[in-house]
Amino acid sequence: MKKLLVLLALCLLGITPAMSADNYFCKKDLEKLPILQGGRVKPLYVHAAEAIKNLTGKSTVGELSAVEAYCLLSLNGMGLPSDIKLEARIDHVDLMKFLGLEKDQHTIAYEALLAKEDAIKSEVRMIKDNESYKKAMGKLYDSIYLYKEIKAGDNWLLAANINNHIEWQPIVVYLTEQKVIAQKALTPADPFLPVLLKSKTEFDQANGNEKYELELVYAKAGLATWALTLSIIALATLVLFKNFNIALGIAGFSALVQIVLIAMRVIISGRAPITNMYETVLFSGFGSLALALVLGHFKKEKLFVYMGLAYNVCTLMMLNFANGMLTATISPLVPVLRDNFWLSTHVTCVILSYGALALSWILANTVLFKRRWGSITKKDELMYADIIYTTLKWGTTMLAGGVILGGVWADYSWGRFWGWDPKETWSLIVLCTYMAILHGRYTSWIKPARFITITAGAFMSVMMAWFGVNYILATGLHSYGFSEGGAIFLGSFFLIQTIILIITNNYEAPKNTALEA
């Protein structure tokens, strides 16, 4: 009934000259509206981008921004037709076959999917053994549900002050004929936008606007891209142009951008910035750069800056390009993790230790390459082994601290210090692996050349503990960071690292080669 009333009102009012016939009132101004979705309040800009990306795999729809596309689709719920056509991305071969797509046809219109909805529902129930097909089908089914929800106008929730209490209403309920007619008396050219923007005013008056407006700034700033650019420039300046001071300055600036990025996420989410894969990768990259700069300063060793920057570039690349695996979405935490003290001690400690161990991995692989294809002396090799040993000491000390803090937290919240949960167990495996290497090196049982090779390979245990438990084992009490694409990434990492170890094996530095480090 309300839909009809709004449609009637629109007909009566006529489409005003200020509104384009195609886009109605779907304008950029809407992006700052607060919306309740996914368990928290965020700007429409962020939610629309996430929803459109989820539906189409892209951040825009033709020339329309995500906000415009989301708005136009939602207006269908009020009986306002639009030409917008959203297409789902289909990559799974069996799913393509089921939907009758050609070999090179990877998209299908959502309207066509709606016609097949019952068949899809039936197929989801019937699939028994083909896990990946079932997963792809389930994901498609979820996307169709989201599309229908947006199209019905039920996904777009607006804040309304009802008796001094904020209630979240779907746009089809919020945008009443009464409100539009009242506003038309004030702004005859475009009564709709002010009515919608009033939702923001009402929410701001009741709850304040600091967090979600900061999130809008954060989402638009693209700080991860800036940080990546700066770190690449710093690395290039150091390696190609060999200008240490400029490289150091740019690296410092990149670290500063990352501090702002992390700080913004902390303020927006209200918790330590280490609760999903995106944040752990971000924090580990930043932590290792910061640690490298500090160690480099105190040890008076420029090589640390190279190690920190190289690993920082790796992590920032992942944040910017591995969107299938790492999602930047800020979501509420599962109940057990809602303890800022333990999050910011146990997880920080573990992730920083991974960052420190990653520094050793970077240098070890660099030496393997130099030894195989460049030139290196025994003296250099010893020096590199010494630097790697330093980072390992830091990494294992922090990891031991982190594992123990995890045990204390588990004891505090689950009632047991240790429970052989896969995440706990793998962190202990990493600790044992590195302790064995440290003992071997300390007693000279492992020679420097072998030590470097082993260190390069040992990082695979870190990757298994960090990513593998979530992406490969996918079980246990710590199951909070699961997403897709991770297994392929991890498999590729293991394969490449193993190939590097094989092809660089048995190459040792000649004793009297000229120093070219």
Added chain:
Amino acid sequence: MKKFKNIDWDNVERFIGSLKFAVIVISLFTLSMIIGTFLESYYGTDFANRAVYKTPFFMLVQFGILMSIIFAAILRLPPKKRLYGFYTIHAGLIIIGMGSLITYVAGVDGQITLAPNEPNRQVILTKDILKITYPTEGKQVTTFLPFSAFKTNIDETYDNINIREYIPFAEGKFVWSDPINHYPEGAQIHSSKYHFKNAFAEQDITLSIHPEAGNDFQSNMQMGPLAFSYYPSSIAHCFAENNPSKIIVWNSQTAECFTPESKAIPVKTTGANNRFIVIPLGNTFLTFFPDFSPFPMDTKLQTDEKSNIRVFSKKLFEEKPNLFLFGKKVSFYSKAENKWIMEDIEVGKKAVTLPWMGAEISLTVHQEKLVPFNLPIATIPIQKNGSLIKGDIRAVRLDILGKEYWVTNYSPLSLLVQGKKVVIEVTKESLNLPFELALTEFKMDKDPGTNNPASYESFVKLFADGATSSHHVFMNNPMKQSGYTFYQASYSQDSQGQYNTTLAVNVDQGRVMKYLGSLMLVFGAIWHYNLNNKKKPKKDNQQDPDDPEVNT
């Protein structure tokens, strides 16, 4: 004795404290853990614990590590200043090891489930037990079952009950078995296996009214909106009568039935237009309100749910899809024809078409006396999304007076052994707390606008020493009482929609030692690795004369 004297104990000491031994035990430990995590991923936490983490081999490896740590420290005595950090780390590890041992031996790790306003003191622990109860004598015997990952033979006897085999992970293989007890000729104890099919799914359904059919085979089941009810074949004729009142009176013990019309019993109506009938029974009368309850009501309008005489109002089952099965007959209400339909359903004959979305049902097996039974077969379990989807049956094979019996965690066994009633169960070890707990409220907050839980909170009443106190248990906020600590662990919802809470119960006497050892380990590591700046790894052709590795 002479052999022991001949052993060069210095050499043994040097070997156990050597790096080689350390690397061997650490490698075994690491490899076992890697295998454990993969086993857990595929086969579940319990299987990984039984196959790796709680095995004697893994304990031995951990003992080896402890010995390596102790001897590595002893060999580096008398104390040297540069090794102070090293001594602290090793002492810390030894203390953690001892703390863990104390927890393992004396600690309590279990769970207690609390239903609203029902005091409970029973904590369920982790060990599997076989419980034999003699209800008439008030006697109970329990025996621990082996903590193994695979089928284990046992040969333990108690009062004619011989325990032969334990299967920790089993799946049921459907068989028809002979009944344990004797039943009179013509007793209504039949069971049937049907094949149900509609546009979305097809499934075999086994329904039984046999008293020995376990929980797997009941007389009622629900499949989506469709309810299946299985009744004695002897009452099918009453369903077929199509009597105007649509009321059937039946005796659940004798499986006899009649309609009020057939015995000229009037169906009356109260002032509020509610139907009721009065059935004479010997010298007394039973009053039924068939549209409200199948049980008779007393003068205080309380239902007597123990009554064998019950009424059935077909009217109540016309709105939603309900299928009534009587072995070889099937009855349902057809909205299109506006009447109850009774059809014959024979083994191997044509399926009966049902009036719900192209559904049909056929009879595949019908047994008058045999009992449907899931015979436990040992299997490797499979875990998916945190719970076992295969192998969740724990089964014990018994030999009682030359006859084989199975008891599982789902199907306890109840029988007469030489005239004595015995109940045998496969269950978990339990512990009775010296106080009682009751749940007053369970609260689950959700993230705004979603169904995702944001917090689980239990409001608990504690009854101890004649006093009552209230407590609030939630994630990261445990409750402590008389040495026990209670943690919010889980929750469940019963059939009435009420929330029950599950609290983890823990007593850990080794906690202080584990914390102390941990502190020493971390500070020792900082001291050894990060404060001993002068110490660098040795050049490769130089050896530390103090290092016992040189001599091994």
